[in-house]
Amino acid sequence: xxxxxxxxxxxxxxxxxxxxxxxxxxxxxxxxxxxxxxxxxxxxxxxxxxxxxxxxxxxxxxxxxxxxxxxxxxxxxxxxxxxxxxxxxxxxxxxxxxxxxxxxxxxxxxxxxxxxxxxxxxxxxxxxxxxxxxxxxxxxxxx
Amino acid sequence: xxxxxxxxxxxxxxxxxxxxxxxxxxxxxxxxxxxxxxxxxxxxxxxxxxxxxxxxxxxxxxxxxxxxxxxxxxxxxxxxxxxxxxxxxxxxxxxxxxxxxxxxxxxxxxxxxxxxxxxxxxxxxxxxxxxxxxxxxxxxxxxxxxxxxxxxxxxxxxxxxxxxxxxxxxxxxxxxxxxxxxxxxxxxxxxxxxxxxxxxxxxxxxxxxxxxxxxxxxxxxxxxxxxxxxxxxxxxxxxxxxxxxxxxxx
Numbered sequence: 001x002x003x004x005x006x007x008x009x010x011x012x013x014x015x016x017x018x019x020x021x022x023x024x025x026x027x028x029x030x031x032x033x034x035x036x037x038x039x040x041x042x043x044x045x046x047x048x049x050x051x052x053x054x055x056x057x058x059x060x061x062x063x064x065x066x067x068x069x070x071x072x073x074x075x076x077x078x079x080x081x082x083x084x085x086x087x088x089x090x091x092x093x094x095x096x097x098x099x100x101x102x103x104x105x106x107x108x109x110x111x112x113x114x115x116x117x118x119x120x121x122x123x124x125x126x127x128x129x130x131x132x133x134x135x136x137x138x139x140x141x142x143x
Numbered sequence: 144x145x146x147x148x149x150x151x152x153x154x155x156x157x158x159x160x161x162x163x164x165x166x167x168x169x170x171x172x173x174x175x176x177x178x179x180x181x182x183x184x185x186x187x188x189x190x191x192x193x194x195x196x197x198x199x200x201x202x203x204x205x206x207x208x209x210x211x212x213x214x215x216x217x218x219x220x221x222x223x224x225x226x227x228x229x230x231x232x233x234x235x236x237x238x239x240x241x242x243x244x245x246x247x248x249x250x251x252x253x254x255x256x257x258x259x260x261x262x263x264x265x266x267x268x269x270x271x272x273x274x275x276x277x278x279x280x281x282x283x284x285x286x287x288x289x290x291x292x293x294x295x296x297x298x299x300x301x302x303x304x305x306x307x308x309x310x311x312x313x314x315x316x317x318x319x320x321x322x323x324x325x326x327x328x329x330x331x332x333x334x335x336x337x338x339x340x341x342x343x344x345x346x347x348x349x350x351x352x353x354x355x356x357x358x359x360x361x362x363x364x365x366x367x368x369x370x371x372x373x374x375x376x377x378x379x380x381x382x383x384x385x386x387x388x389x390x391x392x393x
Contacts, residue, residue, distance in 0.1 A: 003238055011239040011264070012176065037240035042264050047247035054251040061260055062243075063168035090165075 007040030009139045016064040018046035018055045020083060023073035028100060028122070032068060032129065039130055052083040056090055065137055066096040072122075076103055077110055084115045096136055100124065161225045161286055162256035171261055174275045174282060181278040195284040197291040198390060199305040201331060202315035204297025207341040209248035211315060211377040211386075212292050216258055217250075218387040224289035225257035229279060231271065233296045234264045241265070245294060259288070270304035271296040277308055290391075298331060306334040311390055313337045321350040326358035337371050339386050344376040 017033050019026055026048055037043045044062050046055060059067055071079060080099065087093055099111060100120040108119055117136065120129055133139075159166045173179040200208050200215075212228055219226045230245035243262035266273045276293070283291045295305050306312055314335040320326060338355055340348045355372050363369035371389050375382020387393070 007239045011234070011241070011266075014243075033242060037235070037242045038238045040239045042241045042243060044243040044246055044262055050251065057164070057251060058246060060165050061168055062246075062262060063172045 003040075006134065006139050010040035010134070010137075011042065013066075013137050013139070014042045014044065014062060014064045015066045015068060015133070016044045016046065016055070016059050016062060017068045017070065018050055018058070019048045020050060020052065020055060020069050020071055021073050021075055021079045022049060023071065024048055025072045026070065028072070029070040031126065032070070032100065035126055035130070036133070041133075052079065052086040055083065056086045056092065059092065059095065060090060064095070066098065066133065069097065069099045071099065071101040071103070074102065076101065077107060080111055080114055080116065087115070098129075098132070100129075159286055161227070161259065161288055164256075164259055167259055167286065168261065170282065171279055174278050175263065175273065177275065181281055191281065191284040192287040192289075195288055195291060196311065196391075197280050197284070197293060197309040199293045199295060199309040199312045200315070201295040201298055201302075201305055201312060203299070203317040203319075206297075206315040206317055207377045208294050208297075208315055209245040211313075211339060211341065211383065212294055213249050214377050214380045214383040215292065215387055216253060217380070218384055219290050220253060220255050220258070225255075225287070226259070226290045226292065227283045227286075227288040228258075228260040228292045228294065229263050229276070229283075230260065230294040231263045231265055231273065231276075231296050233271065234266050234268075236267075239267075257288075265296050271298070271302055272304045272308065280308055300328060301330040303330040303334050311336045313339055313386065313390060315339050315341050316351055316355060318342070318346055318348065318351050321354045323354055323357045326354045332358060332362075335370050337386060337390050338373065339377075339382065340372065340374045341377050343374050343381065344379050348374050 015036055017029055019029055033043050033045050046058055096117050097115060098118045099116050103119055103121045111119060118132055200212055202208055216226050232241055232243050232245060234241040241264035245262055249260055263273055265271045268274060280291055293309055312334050314331050316338055320329060326332060340351050352372060352374060359369050373382055373386050377383060
């Protein structure tokens with residue numbers, strides 16, 4: 001792994017990785033947690049089986065810059081809709097939200113319509129998550 | 144002279160209650176990043192809630208600090224106390240990244256808005272204490288939290304910096320330091336107010352208890368001020384009430 005000036009810049013940024021809903025598959029979430037940590041980010045992991053309300057409360061208390069949600073249950077449309085209802089009711093609608101997991105491409109537009117900023121379905125190259133997050137959080141790419 | 148930034152900060156502070164988590168979170172970030180400096184905040188000392196108590200929870204990696212805190216919070220809520228938790232996790236000296244993982248152990252549905260939990264990266268500190276911790280504790284006292292719990296990073300033989308920041312220390316001992324010479328060497332033995340020997344549901348805690356008591360017996364002789372040595376299981380909420388009552392002076 002390449003360690004450069006960006007690691008220092010990322011070390012001020014806080015990212016919440018959360019498991020929304022009842023699926024217990026968190027290998028993907030753990031891979032992202034470790035990858036972002038080793039890239040320099042402060043990464044908060046929610047643990048399994050969180051509700052929309054719990055995740056939003058954690059995001060508020062932790063003052064995070066972005067929320068990454070992992071879902072492999074297939075219930076992403078309902079869960080993400082609940083999540084944004086909660087997020088908007090707490091006036092956090094400007095926060096960056098990205099989603100990973102088993103999300104079929106035909107649901108992308110629905111999820112983006114709900115407010116999701118980016119989607120990383122199974123098979124995603126992990127570096128592309130970092131590239132997107134850096135760009136979105138305005139981490140400079142200069143060495 | 145009080146700058147206008149500081150005046151604004153005064154006003155902001157005075158209007159924040161312990162249940163306003165979003166405002167608290169933003170202000171802690173500013174203090175953490177050294178964008179607001181409480182040291183020059185003239186009213187600080189007068190504004191501190193005198194009955195607030197800051198308690199350090201320390202011990203090695205994996206001894207059960209977060210799980211203990213989870214149950215300690217429930218005990219505090221029985222007495223209708225407000226609680227703030229600062230859970231510190233280690234920042235990598237190689238990549239500068241931090242996994243803030245204590246949240247996994249905390250129940251996210253405490254039946255009160257008077258519980259605020261914040262994870263903090265140890266940042267580039269060699270002591271495991273982030274630079275802003277002192278100011279963050281003062282800030283939480285100004286807000287009026289009754290109990291402020293500071294969970295340290297997992298400690299080794301000589302990590303005792305936390306005692307400069309808190310009124311009381313609860314140590315959760317490792318079961319691997321269970322002979323007398325290990326106990327005599329441990330830095331944390333010079334700062335502990337209470338020991339909670341954890342995981343009675345999993346391991347035999349007797350040798351650990353004996354080793355700590357042998358040390359205390361020699362250090363304190365018959366002194367009644369010697370720290371209490373309690374046993375229990377934070378996971379099963381056994382013994383945490385006793386620890387709470389002891390440390391809070393109930």
